[in-house]
Amino acid sequence: xKFESQRVSYWFFSVCMLLFxxxxxxxxxxxxxxxxxxxxxxxxxxxxxxATHTNLLIMxxxxxxxxxxxxxxxxxxxxxxxxPKLAYVQLIAFLLVGVAAIIGFHLNWWEGRKFLEIPRPLxxxxxxxxxxxxxxxxxxxLKGKRFTTTSLVLFFGLLMAALLYIPGLIDSDNQTIDxxxxxxxxxxxxxxxxxxxxxxxLCYLLIKLTGVDREVTEKWLYVILGFTFLSGILGTGHxxxxxxxPKYWLMLGGIFSAFEPIAFLAMAxxxxxxxxxxxxxxxxxIALYWSVGCSILSFVGGGFLGFAHxxxxxxxxxxxxxxxxxxxxxxxxxAYAMIVLSxxxxxxxxxxxxxxxxxxxxxxxxxxxxxxxISMTLAFAVAGIAQVYLEKKVGxxxxxxxxxxxxxxxxxxxxxxxxxxxxxxFVYNFISFGKPCGNLLPRNRK
Amino acid sequence: xxxxxxxxxxxxxxxxxxxxxxxGLTIDTFRKIPGLTHAENLxxxxxxxxxxxxKNNCMGCHTLMGEGGYYAPELTKVYERRxxxxxxAMLTDPTAMFAGQRKMVTYKLTDQEKDDLVAFLKWIGEMDxxxxxxxxxxxxxxx
Numbered sequence: 374x375k376f377e378s379q380r381v382s383y384w385f386f387s388v389c390m391l392l393f394x395x396x397x398x399x400x401x402x403x404x405x406x407x408x409x410x411x412x413x414x415x416x417x418x419x420x421x422x423x424a425t426h427t428n429l430l431i432m433x434x435x436x437x438x439x440x441x442x443x444x445x446x447x448x449x450x451x452x453x454x455x456x457p458k459l460a461y462v463q464l465i466a467f468l469l470v471g472v473a474a475i476i477g478f479h480l481n482w483w484e485g486r487k488f489l490e491i492p493r494p495l496x497x498x499x500x501x502x503x504x505x506x507x508x509x510x511x512x513x514x515l516k517g518k519r520f521t522t523t524s525l526v527l528f529f530g531l532l533m534a535a536l537l538y539i540p541g542l543i544d545s546d547n548q549t550i551d552x553x554x555x556x557x558x559x560x561x562x563x564x565x566x567x568x569x570x571x572x573x574x575l576c577y578l579l580i581k582l583t584g585v586d587r588e589v590t591e592k593w594l595y596v597i598l599g600f601t602f603l604s605g606i607l608g609t610g611h612x613x614x615x616x617x618x619p620k621y622w623l624m625l626g627g628i629f630s631a632f633e634p635i636a637f638l639a640m641a642x643x644x645x646x647x648x649x650x651x652x653x654x655x656x657x658x659i660a661l662y663w664s665v666g667c668s669i670l671s672f673v674g675g676g677f678l679g680f681a682h683x684x685x686x687x688x689x690x691x692x693x694x695x696x697x698x699x700x701x702x703x704x705x706x707x708a709y710a711m712i713v714l715s716x717x718x719x720x721x722x723x724x725x726x727x728x729x730x731x732x733x734x735x736x737x738x739x740x741x742x743x744x745x746x747i748s749m750t751l752a753f754a755v756a757g758i759a760q761v762y763l764e765k766k767v768g769x770x771x772x773x774x775x776x777x778x779x780x781x782x783x784x785x786x787x788x789x790x791x792x793x794x795x796x797x798x799f800v801y802n803f804i805s806f807g808k809p810c811g812n813l814l815p816r817n818r819k
Numbered sequence: 820x821x822x823x824x825x826x827x828x829x830x831x832x833x834x835x836x837x838x839x840x841x842x843g844l845t846i847d848t849f850r851k852i853p854g855l856t857h858a859e860n861l862x863x864x865x866x867x868x869x870x871x872x873x874k875n876n877c878m879g880c881h882t883l884m885g886e887g888g889y890y891a892p893e894l895t896k897v898y899e900r901r902x903x904x905x906x907x908a909m910l911t912d913p914t915a916m917f918a919g920q921r922k923m924v925t926y927k928l929t930d931q932e933k934d935d936l937v938a939f940l941k942w943i944g945e946m947d948x949x950x951x952x953x954x955x956x957x958x959x960x961x962x
Contacts, residue, residue, distance in 0.1 A: 406890070411922055418924045419890045420879020485873035487886060546866040548943060549856045552886060553848070588823060595826035602834040606841045615951030616884045617856045618848050623949060625844070689953050693885030693893055768955025771892040772920055 374723040374813060376447045378457035383724045383809035384464055385440025386717050390800050392433035392471070393710075397793050399426040404789060407775075407782040417479065424478045424490040430705060431488065432471045437713030438570050439467075439506055442527060444720050445577050446510050449524035450517025455509060463505050470498045486551070488559045489541050496542060503535045522591040523576050526598070530569030537561050549617035556612040563704070564605045564633065564675075571671070571712050572598050572640065578664045578719055579644060583651025590647070597639045604632035611683040615692055623685045630683035634676030637668075637708075644668035656728070659735040660719035666743060667711035674703025674750070690765045695778070696757035703750040714799065725806040734805075738798035745792025752788050756781035855947045868939025871932055880923070884948060891923065895952055898941040906940065907933050 374380070402413055402422045411419070447454050454460060474491045477483060483490040491499065510531065514524055541558035545551050576594045580587055610626025648665050655661060678700040682691045691697070718735070722728045756778045764774040852858070872878070880891035897906060909916050910933050913923035928936070 403890075406921075409921075414922050414924075418880075418922075420876045420888060420924075423879045423888050423890070424876060481875065483876050485876035485878055487878050487888075490876065490879075546861060546869060547852065547856055547858060548869060548883070549852050549946070550849070551869075552884065553845075553852075592821065592823040592826045595823070595830040596821070599826070599830035599833045602830070602837055606834070606837040607844075609841065613848070615948045616886070617852060617946045617948055619851045619855070620949055621844075622848075689951065692951065693882040693887070693889070695889050698889060762957075765953050766955055766957045768958035772917060775921065 376453045378454035379444045379447050380809040381460040382440040382444040385436050389433045389437045390803050392429050396429035404786050408779050421478050434709050441716040442510050446513050449521045450514050451519050452517045455512040466502050470495050523573050526569050527573035530566050533566040552616045560609045568601045574712050579647045582661045585647050585651045593643050597636050600636035604629050608633050627685045634680050637672035637676035641668040641672045657730050659730050662739050663715035663718050670707025674707035690761050694757050694760045699753035699757050706746045721806045724809040727806050734798050734802050738795050742792050742795025748788030752781050752785035864935050864938040865942045868935035896944050898944045903937050
């Protein structure tokens with residue numbers, strides 16, 4: 374750590390750990406409801422559990438991105454953060470809005486639009502909060518001693534994420550327009566600008582961890598992100614197959630979605646190659662594990678499994694089934710959860726001054742959570758495919774089919790238990806690092 | 820081999836061209852949506868039904884046009900499949916219909932609100948959704 378103000382990241386990461394743990398609890402509530410144990414129905418009905426589960430995910434990922442930016446940007450710009458105290462204010466405000474939204478979900482106060490359930494008045498507070506964040510990061514870059522591609526890509530990713538929240542605030546009486554604009558936010562986030570954030574963070578971590586040449590890494594960052602947008606923007610079309618939009622989206626969405634895995638594959642190849650070349654004598658091997666793991670599973674979960682069900686002929690049957698949950702879990706885990714966990718493992722030794730990262734618990738956390746999540750994905754896949762055949766192809770009643778699927782959710786709970794054990798170990802490790810009181814490094818540049 | 824400035828150019832050109840195409844297609848789509856969704860039938864009652872649909876986060880369990888929670892039945896064609904009486908009975912007392920099975924929250928809806936929700940679901944069911952939801956091709960009844 375080079376600058377005093379980078380310490381604020383620690384508190385963002387702490388909030389991540391807290392919200393992530395809570396997210397898992399709500400996941401279990403839903404999995405048990407699917408098996409038939411919906412004992413909490415009167416206080417936490419399924420729609421509440423679901424909105425809480427997904428919004429906690431979005432919140433802790435954004436919190437992780439912000440924490441990462443507060444660490445990376447001062448490092449890249451080579452100066453302290455401007456107004457570091459405001460970063461703490463921003464975190465507290467973010468947390469308060471989040472808590473208010475979660476409580477709201479339990480009191481039937483929400484917008485009822487998938488992934489964008491946060492009630493409208495709170496949406497405006499989110500906008501103000503994110504503007505403050507953008508101001509602090511942007512100001513630091515502008516006043517900084519150097520501009521790097523990595524920091525600019527990270528900044529524009531975050532800025533675009535903030536701007537793309539706006540289409541979601543446009544109201545319409547027409548369900549189709551409503552849904553269309555909702556995907557502008559959700560799709561263009563996760564298969565668009567969030568990948569700028571992912572790419573920039575991965576780039577930064579690979580440079581720092583392996584000492585690979587910055588020019589080469591940043592060149593590949595442009596190529597990979599070029600492919601991302603070339604396919605991802607028109608790939609939004611795979612959400613416009615069946616919602617009352619023109620037929621040409623079937624062709625456009627199908628073709629461009631099919632190209633979406635290329636960017637992920639390129640990212641995985643690049644990360645593996647870099648790790649191989651520079652992977653010797655590094656002092657934070659576990660952070661490299663998470664980074665390379667992230668690049669591989671984002672390809673499998675986001676790229677491959679996404680491709681597997683966005684071909685229109687396949688999606689015709691898999692749309693609106695648990696197949697989507699299969700893709701969703703591994704994609705979010707691989708691409709976004711793992712990159713945040715990578716940054717946490719990379720920064721903690723610097724933030725706290727304790728070099729305990731390469732211990733047995735770290736590796737236990739890595740392997741257990743990953744094997745757990747892959748098993749969860751398989752459980753969802755089996756349930757989803759069974760649902761497609763029984764409900765969509767054979768035409769059995771929804772509830773009859775769901776009864777048949779219960780056993781696969783027992784499998785899901787078992788896999789999720791393994792996953793939780795891994796995350797528990799990760800959180801335990803995080804706590805073992807202690808408070809941020811690391812010494813400042815001499816300011817030598819990489 | 821590709822230089823960094825060429826990579827940068829590839830990124831910016833690709834992104835700009837695709838963004839412009841996407842915006843253009845969005846404008847065209849917005850022109851066609853009223854026809855495809857029969858916007859002329861979008862009465863104030865349908866609009867109120869949509870507000871209720873969102874206010875109670877029905878999408879958190881059900882799916883509509885395939886979008887939602889995968890915990891409760893797909894409702895795109897529910898008006899055609901079940902009819903008005905069934906839907907209203909379900910909205911009045913969800914536990915009576917499927918006793919001992921997966922539960923739905925009991926909402927205290929007025930008769931007007933139930934009418935609005937039915938109107939909303941009827942309007943959704945009449946949209947041109949490119950053939951969604953699929954017909955069960957392996958069903959015994961179809962043979």
